[in-house]
Amino acid sequence: MSKSIEVNNLNVYYGDFLAVEGVNIDIQPRSVTAFIGPSGCGKSTFLRTLNRMHEVIPGARVEGEVLLDGKDLYGAGVDPVLVRRQVGMVFQRPNPFPTMSIRENVLAGVKLNNRRMSKSDADELVEKSLRGANLWNEVKDRLDRPGSGLSGGQQQRLCIARAIAVSPEVILMDEPCSALDPISTFAIEELISELKNDYTVVIVTHNMQQASRVSDKTAFFNIAGTGKPGKLIEYNDTATIFTTPSVQATEDYVSGRFG
C-alpha cells in the first residue's frame, strides 16, 4: 500500500477554460502533502485530476501525465473506476449515505466494487476500517443505526472509514475539516498523521496552522487574476515553505500579506 504520484506537465480544462496550467510535482508515499493557495487557484480542480474525478464533469479534460508508481492514470485502457478505487477521496462536507447504517456506509465502496464477502469477513473489515478511522470505540454499539445520526466530526471519520475500506493506495482530502468544530478538527488531524503510515495522503487546506501541523510537504498554488489559470508556484518541505520560501508570492501568502 501507499504509492508515489508523479505529475508531468498537467493542464486541466473545463471546456475551453484552462483552469490549472503546467503542474509538475512528485508526491511521496507514506507522507502528507498539503495544497494551499487562495480560493479559485485550482486546488480542488487539480486534486480531482489525481483520481480521475475531474472528467466526470461534461467537457472537463486534462493534458499531461499522472503516474501512480510510474503507471499513467490517463493511459490508454486504464479504467477510471479502478483508479478511484486506488485513489480514494474525502470531501469538504461529510457525505455519508443518509439511508444507510454506519456498517453499510463503511461497506458501501466495497459493495460497489462488487467484491463478494462473507458476513464474518465484512464484520472484520467494518471493525478494521472504523478502527483505522479512530471511530470504532464511539460507534461499535450502534453499527446498525443511520450514519447520518453521528456528529459532523464522526461523519467525516465515517467517510474516511468508507474510503479506507477499499484498501486504497492514496487518500485525497479536500478541506476535510472546514465544516468541523475545533475538537473534531483536532481528531481528524491526529487521524491524518496516523494514516500516513499506510497511505499517501494529499490534503487541501485553507488553514495554515493545519498545513504546518499535519503535512510533510506543501505545495503553494496561485492565480495571476480572474480567468487566468492557476499554477503551482512553489513546492518544498512544509517547514521551508512556512519559514524560508524562495518565491515572494509564497511568503506573502503564508504570512497573510497577499491581495
Ligand SMILES: Nc1ncnc2c1ncn2[C@@H]1O[C@H](COP(=O)(O)OP(=O)(O)O)[C@@H](O)[C@H]1O
Ligand atoms: N465545474 C466547474 N466548471 C467550470 N469551472 C469550474 C468548475 N469548478 C471549478 N471551476 C473553475 O476552476 C477554477 C479553479 O477552481 P477550484 O479548483 O474550485 O479552486 P480552489 O479549490 O483553489 O478554490 C475557478 O476559476 C473555478 O471557477
Ligand SMILES: [Mg+2]
Ligand atoms: Mg477548493
